[in-house]
Amino acid sequence: MSTETPARRRRSSGGWDAFWFDARPTSTLAIFRIVYGVVVFLWAVAYLFNARAFLTSTGVLPEPPDVRLLRRGLLHVLTSDVDAILAVALLGVVGLLLALGVKTRAMSVVNFLLLLSIARRNPNVINSGDSLLRHFGFFLMFAPAGASLSWDRWRKHRDTFWEIPWRSPWALRLIQIQVSFLYFFSAYAKAQGPTWVTGTAVGKVWRAGDLVRFDVPLPIYDSLLMSNLVTYGTLVAELSLAILIWNRRARPYVIVMGLLLHLGIEITLAVGFFSTVACMGYVAFVPEERASQAIAWLRGRLAGATVADGPDRPVKPNASSR
Numbered sequence: 001m002s003t004e005t006p007a008r009r010r011r012s013s014g015g016w017d018a019f020w021f022d023a024r025p026t027s028t029l030a031i032f033r034i035v036y037g038v039v040v041f042l043w044a045v046a047y048l049f050n051a052r053a054f055l056t057s058t059g060v061l062p063e064p065p066d067v068r069l070l071r072r073g074l075l076h077v078l079t080s081d082v083d084a085i086l087a088v089a090l091l092g093v094v095g096l097l098l099a100l101g102v103k104t105r106a107m108s109v110v111n112f113l114l115l116l117s118i119a120r121r122n123p124n125v126i127n128s129g130d131s132l133l134r135h136f137g138f139f140l141m142f143a144p145a146g147a148s149l150s151w152d153r154w155r156k157h158r159d160t161f162w163e164i165p166w167r168s169p170w171a172l173r174l175i176q177i178q179v180s181f182l183y184f185f186s187a188y189a190k191a192q193g194p195t196w197v198t199g200t201a202v203g204k205v206w207r208a209g210d211l212v213r214f215d216v217p218l219p220i221y222d223s224l225l226m227s228n229l230v231t232y233g234t235l236v237a238e239l240s241l242a243i244l245i246w247n248r249r250a251r252p253y254v255i256v257m258g259l260l261l262h263l264g265i266e267i268t269l270a271v272g273f274f275s276t277v278a279c280m281g282y283v284a285f286v287p288e289e290r291a292s293q294a295i296a297w298l299r300g301r302l303a304g305a306t307v308a309d310g311p312d313r314p315v316k317p318n319a320s321s322r
Contacts, residue, residue, distance in 0.1 A: 020170045027294075028286050029143055090110075104145050108137065108143075109141050127274060129276070132278065136178065144171075162295070184239070190235060196235065201227075202231045213266075237258060238261075
C-alpha cells in the first residue's frame, strides 16, 4: 500500500507538468534554431562535394536500397541523379531559411524530410552525428521555433520584434533529453567493450589510420598511462554529461568538459559532423534568462547603444496561449 499522501502526489504531478508544459521564454529555442540552421547549411555544403559519389547511379550505391515502404524516402521516388544533387542543395537553402526563421514550421518539416531521405538513399555513409542532426530536426518540427528572433515574428509583430514570447517547452525538453541519452547510452555501450574496461580503447583508436586526422605523438599514444587516463576520462565525461548537465550549478563545468572532449575528438579523428552536432545540443541547456540577456545585448549592439538594464521583461501569456 502506498504511503504517499495526496498533497505529495499533487506536488509531484505539479513538478512534472511544470517541467514539460509551464510556459517559458522562447529565447533559448530561438538561439538553438539559429545554430541548428547554420549547422544544417554547413552539413549540406560538405555533403554536396560528395553527393555524386554517395547518391547517384555512378556512385558507390547506384540504386536506392530495396526496403519496406515505411523505410523509404523521397529519393526512392525521385530517383534521377539530378534529383539527388538538388535535394542536398535544397537542404542547404532550407538550413539558411531555418536560421533566419522564414516560414519556420514549414522549413522544419522540409528539413527533416530531406535529411531523412538523404540518409535512406545511402545509409552506409551516415554516421551518428548525421543521425543526431536528424533527431534534433524531428523535435524542432513540433517546437514554436519561430516565435522569437525570426523573420516570421518580424513580419507579424514588427513593433514588438525584440520581445520574447512564452510557450510550453516540451519540444525543447525532448531535445535536452536526446542530448542526455546520447551520452548515457554511449557510455553504457563503451562499458560493455573490453578495451574500455581495461583502459586501452583510446590508445587503439589513435592507431586507426583511416580515422586519424592528426597523428598523436608516439610517446602519448604508446603510453599505457595516457591511454588509461583518456579512456577512463572519456567515460567520466560522458556520464557527467548524461546526468549532471541537468544540475544548473554543475552544468557550466560539465559543458566545458564536453567541449574539451569534442575538441580532442575533432583534432585527432575525422568523424564528420559528430562533434559539431553534439556540442550544438548544449545550446538547448542555456538558461532562458541568459539567452534573453544575449538577445537584449544584441538588440543594444544593433541599436548602437549598450543595454545597461538587462533584457526586456517578457510578458508571460495566459494558459490559452500555451
